[in-house]
Amino acid sequence: MTDERPEKPLPELRASDADRERVVERLRDAVAEGRLDMEEFEERLEVAYTSKTYAELEPLTRDLPAPGGHPMPLAAAAPAPVPADGSWASRIGGGGVPASSSAAVAVMSSFQRKGTWTVPPRLDAVAFWGSGDLDLREANFAEREVVINCIAIMGGIQITVPPGVEVDVRGFGFMGAFDQRDTPGPVAPGAPRVVVTGLAFWGGVEVKVKPPKRPKPLGGGPKLRKEL
Incomplete structure (x- = not known):
C-alpha cells in the first residue's frame, strides 16, 4: 500500500539563513527605491530575522516587485558567491549576523x-x-x-x-x-x-x-x- 499523503506545502517548509538574507536584501532595495519608508522597513526587518518558515517570509515582499519589475519568487535559488566586480552587499551589515569576538x-x-x-x-x-x-x-x-x-x-x-x-x-x-x-x-x-x-x-x-x-x-x- 502506497503512502498517498500529500507532500508538505512549500509555505510550511523551514526557511534558511540565505532565504532570510534574500528577503532582507529586497527590503533594503525597496527603501532605496522609495517603495518603503523607514518605519515599514524596520517592522519588516524584525519579522524577517525572526521568521522560521516560508509562510512567514512571503508576506514581507508580496507587495514588492523584484528587480526588473517582476514579483519576487517565494523560493529563489541560493545566492551566488560575491561576484568579482566588487558587489559587497551580502557581506556587509545584515543586522542578524553576530560579530566575532572584539x-x-x-x-x-x-x-x-x-x-x-x-x-x-x-x-x-x-x-x-x-x-x-x-x-x-x-x-x-x-x-x-x-x-x-x-x-x-x-x-x-x-x-x-x-x-x-x-x-x-x-x-x-x-x-x-x-x-x-x-x-x-x-x-x-x-x-x-x-x-x-x-x-x-x-x-x-x-x-x-x-x-x-x-x-x-x-x-x-x-x-x-x-x-x-
Missing part, C-alpha cells in the same frame, strides 16, 4: 582568524612575544567601516585583505613598523573600509593584498589520474 590576543603564543568570520566594528589585536594572522578575504563585515587596533610588542600581526578593499593604515611604529607593501588597487563599489591603527614596539604589523583562495578541485585532480 579582541584577539596572543601572549607568547599565536592567534588566527580566517575563512568565514565576521569582523566587528572594532577589533583589538594584541601580540606580545607572539604572532597574529587576520585573513579578511572570506570574512563578513559588521559595518562598512571597521577599525583594527593592533598592539605588537616584540611580536607581529599580519592582515590580509582582498583586492578592492579600501585600507587606511595609521599605526605608529617605535623601533617597529606598520608596513603596507601591496596596494589594494581601485576601490570596488560598496567595498568595506579597513582602518588599521595602533602601536608596534620592537614588532611589526604588515598588511597584504591577496585574492581569495580558489576551491580545490574535486576528485583529487592530477594526482588521482596518475594513481589510476
Whole structure:
C-alpha cells in the first residue's frame, strides 16, 4: 500500500539563513527605491530575522516587485558567491549576523582568524612575544567601516585583505613598523573600509593584498589520474 499523503506545502517548509538574507536584501532595495519608508522597513526587518518558515517570509515582499519589475519568487535559488566586480552587499551589515569576538590576543603564543568570520566594528589585536594572522578575504563585515587596533610588542600581526578593499593604515611604529607593501588597487563599489591603527614596539604589523583562495578541485585532480 502506497503512502498517498500529500507532500508538505512549500509555505510550511523551514526557511534558511540565505532565504532570510534574500528577503532582507529586497527590503533594503525597496527603501532605496522609495517603495518603503523607514518605519515599514524596520517592522519588516524584525519579522524577517525572526521568521522560521516560508509562510512567514512571503508576506514581507508580496507587495514588492523584484528587480526588473517582476514579483519576487517565494523560493529563489541560493545566492551566488560575491561576484568579482566588487558587489559587497551580502557581506556587509545584515543586522542578524553576530560579530566575532572584539579582541584577539596572543601572549607568547599565536592567534588566527580566517575563512568565514565576521569582523566587528572594532577589533583589538594584541601580540606580545607572539604572532597574529587576520585573513579578511572570506570574512563578513559588521559595518562598512571597521577599525583594527593592533598592539605588537616584540611580536607581529599580519592582515590580509582582498583586492578592492579600501585600507587606511595609521599605526605608529617605535623601533617597529606598520608596513603596507601591496596596494589594494581601485576601490570596488560598496567595498568595506579597513582602518588599521595602533602601536608596534620592537614588532611589526604588515598588511597584504591577496585574492581569495580558489576551491580545490574535486576528485583529487592530477594526482588521482596518475594513481589510476
